[in-house]
Amino acid sequence: MDTIPRNQKEKIIFCIDLDLSMDEHFSTGEKNKYVLTIDEILDTRINRTKQLLKWFIDQKSQWNKQHEFAIMILGERAVWHMDFTTDKDLLSHVIDELYTMGKFAAFDSTSLFEEIRKNANVDDDEESAIHAIVLYTRSDVLPTLPDFEALDALYSSGRFHFDCIFIHNKAAEVSGPIKPQHVYDRLTEMEDARAPGYFYETTRILRKYTSSMGELLVNPAVRPLQDEVSFKMAPPPSVQRQLDEDALQELQQQHLSTPKRTDIPVTYKSPEFSSPSPVKKPSLFASPVQQTPLVARTPPPPGSSPFASPMRENSIPSRGHAEQQPTGLGIAPGNGAAGSGSGKGLDDAILL
Template structure:
């Protein structure tokens, strides 16, 4: 069976791949690190929800709810589920398109404690046990939101990774919110561990943010609205729209050089 050609490698005369209904899994860090303050998000919603500094978890929850609303406008057949990331992955919400159920499940999410470890294999096993990633009738997108700067996840199993990385109906994306490098924080090492999840079939979009992210987290969530079968590779994205943001706010950073 031939592997579908991602939109990024198509020439201009080829048609885009069909935008299959998606099953989208939000994998949300629920460590106390997510209580860290993040600066105001100027485009946090029509009502300027985040005009004041807000915790990471509240910013993430608001943007996820907006993401769900916009995706359902595009296709009401999309379904969403939620996994919580404590020391292990916890299945929190079954797949549904019901906005009220999703809102209730997301609103109740809050930090569950301080964790010195995270079992990466528990996340991979949870996903594989809850959804058939080889079902050609839908496309699965896992969006990881992680906020720990000093907790490197465990090394993922090569066998589990192989099942996911060669799948033609699955992609991992990530938003990583972190503190500066210090004696206790190693954000580059954390980020590199998550990068091990990236696939050669459908490369994920990986974003990182410092405490002064402001509009960039909202922008990243907006970019992830693109259907994975029809989006370009991340490095090929047009960045002109970022110029105004990066001139006045934080810029894309090299984690080890964050100052």
């Protein structure tokens, strides 16, 4: 499998329809508008096409200065109008001189491919991709079936690519038996499975025409199939900022509308709302705990404190002797040694 260069040289051919249908206007976006401004009067298909072609050439030349461009004009037959060149000024001058040439009732599509084969040097230049872009604007003129031998001679090279943008009127505006759908179907018959092309159709929507030309900037040798790709241009910075602000406001509104949950403090929870403490399950790998049998405790002797340990009672023998002293020594009843203020009772209080 041949490797495609990262920035392959392209030989791009603009095939421009110069039928009177190119003088029709694009939509202004306002319904029932009968008064047009000067800019809207000049906003015709041919004028917009000139602007887009010069923009297309400028973009491609910035990526690779070796890209070459040629121009063909479409009447009843295809005519090779300008040979390949990289001179942007010359191309701009030739494009500005384009104008409609009349109403054509037929178009010979075979002449289109024969002129490309004769002037593009398909068999000699094996490094360049040949990219034909057809701009067709006749809503009721059905192109003839192309000569498939001429098509095969181009597609068999593996470097020829065919794209088309069909600008047409609405079906209700076409009175004849040939409708825009018939014309579009015939244009797609010029495609070959060996090099699938990109095909667009639009009525008077200028934005769609502009975006279609932008998608054709991609090298046709490396792009995916048209049905498998979705082009989406990033919005301008001002629009992106507004989108971010709207998203932030929506998020804040959702936060304010969400009801807040009030938790009862743990210290004030009612027993009926408190969950029982989980029972710890014994581990399968834990060692068994030795159970110590309970022993009945001997009650304390009468007259001793129920909270005093036997060690404390044995360490303070003077308390018992102080309580047995005669009342004549001035000890108040019930106070014991702590209320005497002298003798061994004071030492006992310190020990306690």
